Amino acid sequence: MSTFLEVSNLKKHFKTPKGLLHAVDGVNFKIDEGKTLGVVGESGCGKSTLGRLIVHLHEITDGKIFFEGRDITNPPPKEMKILRKKMQMIFQDPYSSIDPRMTVFEIIGEPLKILNLYSNKEDYNKQIDQIMDIVGLAKRVRGAYPHELDGGRRQRIGIARALVLNPQFIVCDEPVSALDVSIQAQILNLMQDLQRDRNLTYMFITHDLSVVKHISDNIAVMYLGLIVEFCETKALFKAPAHPYTRALLSAIPIPSVHERRKRIILKGEISSPINPAECCRFAGRCIYAKERCQQEAPQLREVTPGHFCACHFAEEI
Numbered sequence: 582m583s584t585f586l587e588v589s590n591l592k593k594h595f596k597t598p599k600g601l602l603h604a605v606d607g608v609n610f611k612i613d614e615g616k617t618l619g620v621v622g623e624s625g626c627g628k629s630t631l632g633r634l635i636v637h638l639h640e641i642t643d644g645k646i647f648f649e650g651r652d653i654t655n656p657p658p659k660e661m662k663i664l665r666k667k668m669q670m671i672f673q674d675p676y677s678s679i680d681p682r683m684t685v686f687e688i689i690g691e692p693l694k695i696l697n698l699y700s701n702k703e704d705y706n707k708q709i710d711q712i713m714d715i716v717g718l719a720k721r722v723r724g725a726y727p728h729e730l731d732g733g734r735r736q737r738i739g740i741a742r743a744l745v746l747n748p749q750f751i752v753c754d755e756p757v758s759a760l761d762v763s764i765q766a767q768i769l770n771l772m773q774d775l776q777r778d779r780n781l782t783y784m785f786i787t788h789d790l791s792v793v794k795h796i797s798d799n800i801a802v803m804y805l806g807l808i809v810e811f812c813e814t815k816a817l818f819k820a821p822a823h824p825y826t827r828a829l830l831s832a833i834p835i836p837s838v839h840e841r842r843k844r845i846i847l848k849g850e851i852s853s854p855i856n857p858a859e860c861c862r863f864a865g866r867c868i869y870a871k872e873r874c875q876q877e878a879p880q881l882r883e884v885t886p887g888h889f890c891a892c893h894f895a896e897e898i
């Protein structure tokens with residue numbers, strides 16, 4: 582298996598009136614071809630910014646991105662056009678940026694038009710019909726407007742719009758967060774089927790660990806712009822190493838009367854992403870924090886084979 586996507590010391594700092602906001606602050610990871618990396622963490626930890634950096638919807642402050650072994654950090658315009666096809670993004674609410682007067686058919690076909698990827702009208706229609714069929718959208722909704730459809734169908738449109746370009750890599754940003762649990766399962770199943778059939782590689786962003794449990798091969802846990810834990814999904818659920826991950830996991834209900842898990846309620850100050858201090862960013866909320874945590878930022882280090890954690894005391898707690 583080959584490394585498909587790699588990011589190295591990736592950073593995005595936003596200028597704000599109060600100082601530099603370190604939204605993504607030196608992130609490293611790799612994703613193998615055909616695999617899914619789940620990226621989890623609370624609102625504001627930098628998940629969406631990270632996804633947008635990778636697909637070049639944000640300018641990069643520092644660091645590098647490699648795709649299929651090539652440096653794509655600052656691609657020239659010609660390569661950018663190719664990357665636009667190969668890398669796509671699915672959003673929680675794709676309609677905020679789409680003209681509400683566009684029909685389902687027009688929305689799905691728009692990327693083909695923008696990148697001029699069809700030979701004639703017949704080819705254009707055929708490509709859209711095929712993709713609608715693949716994502717389970719009936720022909721009769723071709724002329725419908727998104728607001729006339731339920732959440733599940735609307736998300737199928739978002740998926741079709743990304744897939745119509747035949748990408749290899751998709752950043753999925755909270756694609757099921759706005760959906761009912763039963764519809765969530767349908768969309769997640771569809772995404773898994775598409776991954777298998779088309780050998781897609783996913784980065785799946787969510788604030789909800791239970792959503793990525795069954796679809797991710799690896800999970801990266803983010804906290805205030807940093808990855809604080811990275812490992813295989815099974816290892817994360819079996820033996821979470823970072824106190825923050827433990828708190829996230831403790832919030833997931835267990836569907837068993839025999840098992841109970843003590844809920845860890847995070848207390849204390851969330852530190853600011855603006856001009857962050859050189860210390861553990863989680864220290865203010867961590868029940869295990871010691872003096873060293875206030876003085877020295879923990880590096881992401883391998884605590885057991887393949888299991889990385891940024892906590893000075895991961896082995897002790």
Ligand SMILES: Nc1ncnc2c1ncn2[C@@H]1O[C@H](COP(=O)(O)OP(=O)(O)OP(=O)(O)O)[C@@H](O)[C@H]1O
Pocket residue numbers: 595596597602604622623624625626627628629630631788854
């Ligand atoms: N364009 C921007 N300008 C300034 N600050 C920004 C911008 N975009 C994001 N931020 C800030 O960067 C930080 C990370 O935001 P981001 O949206 O990436 O987090 P997130 O984990 O995806 O959260 P959510 O799930 O709420 O979207 C936040 O503090 C946010 O306010």
